Amino acid sequence: MVDKHMGVAEVKRRFADVVGEVMHGGRRIIVERRGRPVVAIVPVDQASVMARPGQRLAAIVGCGEEDGESFRELMGSVTLERRGRPPRKVMRSEGR
Numbered sequence: 866m867v868d869k870h871m872g873v874a875e876v877k878r879r880f881a882d883v884v885g886e887v888m889h890g891g892r893r894i895i896v897e898r899r900g901r902p903v904v905a906i907v908p909v910d911q912a913s914v915m916a917r918p919g920q921r922l923a924a925i926v927g928c929g930e931e932d933g934e935s936f937r938e939l940m941g942s943v944t945l946e947r948r949g950r951p952p953r954k955v956m957r958s959e960g961r
Protein backbone atom coordinates (compact mmCIF):
# COMPACT_ATOMS: atom_id res chain seq x y z
CA MET A 866 0.00 0.00 0.00
CA VAL A 867 1.28 3.46 -0.89
CA ASP A 868 1.96 5.95 1.91
CA LYS A 869 -0.46 8.83 2.14
CA HIS A 870 1.00 12.34 2.59
CA MET A 871 -0.93 14.96 4.56
CA GLY A 872 -0.17 18.40 5.95
CA VAL A 873 -0.11 19.02 9.70
CA ALA A 874 -3.25 21.18 9.61
CA GLU A 875 -5.24 18.52 7.76
CA VAL A 876 -4.09 15.80 10.19
CA LYS A 877 -5.21 17.99 13.11
CA ARG A 878 -8.65 18.56 11.53
CA ARG A 879 -9.17 14.90 10.62
CA PHE A 880 -7.26 13.17 13.42
CA ALA A 881 -9.96 10.60 14.23
CA ASP A 882 -10.26 9.67 10.55
CA VAL A 883 -6.47 9.44 10.22
CA VAL A 884 -6.26 7.11 13.23
CA GLY A 885 -8.99 4.92 11.73
CA GLU A 886 -7.23 4.79 8.37
CA VAL A 887 -3.99 3.69 10.02
CA MET A 888 -5.58 1.32 12.53
CA HIS A 889 -8.10 -0.42 10.27
CA GLY A 890 -6.56 0.08 6.84
CA GLY A 891 -2.94 -0.54 7.80
CA ARG A 892 -1.99 2.59 5.91
CA ARG A 893 1.02 4.74 6.84
CA ILE A 894 0.46 8.49 6.95
CA ILE A 895 3.42 10.78 6.32
CA VAL A 896 2.80 14.15 7.97
CA GLU A 897 4.39 17.11 6.25
CA ARG A 898 5.14 20.63 7.41
CA ARG A 899 5.73 23.16 4.63
CA GLY A 900 5.98 20.29 2.15
CA ARG A 901 8.66 18.40 4.08
CA PRO A 902 8.00 15.04 5.77
CA VAL A 903 8.40 15.43 9.53
CA VAL A 904 6.72 12.40 11.10
CA ALA A 905 4.93 9.18 10.19
CA ILE A 906 1.83 7.72 11.77
CA VAL A 907 2.13 3.95 11.43
CA PRO A 908 0.22 0.87 12.63
CA VAL A 909 1.35 -0.43 16.03
CA ASP A 910 2.81 -3.64 14.58
CA GLN A 911 5.18 -1.58 12.41
CA ALA A 912 6.03 0.79 15.25
CA SER A 913 6.95 -2.05 17.61
CA VAL A 914 9.50 -3.39 15.10
CA MET A 915 11.06 0.06 14.83
CA ALA A 916 11.15 0.49 18.60
CA ARG A 917 13.44 -2.51 19.22
CA PRO A 918 17.00 -1.19 19.07
CA GLY A 919 18.41 -4.28 17.36
CA GLN A 920 15.79 -4.25 14.63
CA ARG A 921 15.48 -0.56 13.67
CA LEU A 922 18.15 -0.47 10.98
CA ALA A 923 17.25 -3.96 9.77
CA ALA A 924 13.65 -2.81 9.29
CA ILE A 925 14.77 0.28 7.40
CA VAL A 926 16.93 -1.67 4.95
CA GLY A 927 14.24 -4.30 4.52
CA CYS A 928 15.60 -7.27 6.48
CA GLY A 929 12.92 -9.49 7.92
CA GLU A 930 12.85 -11.04 11.39
CA GLU A 931 14.68 -14.09 10.08
CA ASP A 932 17.45 -11.86 8.71
CA GLY A 933 17.83 -9.84 11.90
CA GLU A 934 20.55 -11.93 13.53
CA SER A 935 22.70 -12.16 10.41
CA PHE A 936 22.27 -8.42 9.92
CA ARG A 937 23.45 -7.73 13.48
CA GLU A 938 26.44 -10.01 12.96
CA LEU A 939 27.32 -8.21 9.72
CA MET A 940 27.07 -4.77 11.35
CA GLY A 941 29.15 -5.99 14.30
CA SER A 942 31.92 -7.19 11.98
CA VAL A 943 31.88 -3.89 10.05
CA THR A 944 32.16 -1.95 13.31
CA LEU A 945 35.09 -4.08 14.50
CA GLU A 946 36.83 -3.75 11.15
CA ARG A 947 36.56 0.05 11.17
CA ARG A 948 37.78 0.57 14.73
CA GLY A 949 41.15 2.21 14.88
CA ARG A 950 40.95 3.62 11.37
CA PRO A 951 41.20 7.38 10.96
CA PRO A 952 37.90 9.11 10.16
CA ARG A 953 37.01 9.48 6.50
CA LYS A 954 37.44 12.87 4.90
CA VAL A 955 34.19 14.63 4.11
CA MET A 956 33.89 15.85 0.53
CA ARG A 957 31.96 19.10 0.36
CA SER A 958 30.48 20.47 -2.81
CA GLU A 959 31.45 23.97 -3.82
CA GLY A 960 29.23 26.77 -2.69
CA ARG A 961 29.05 25.66 0.95
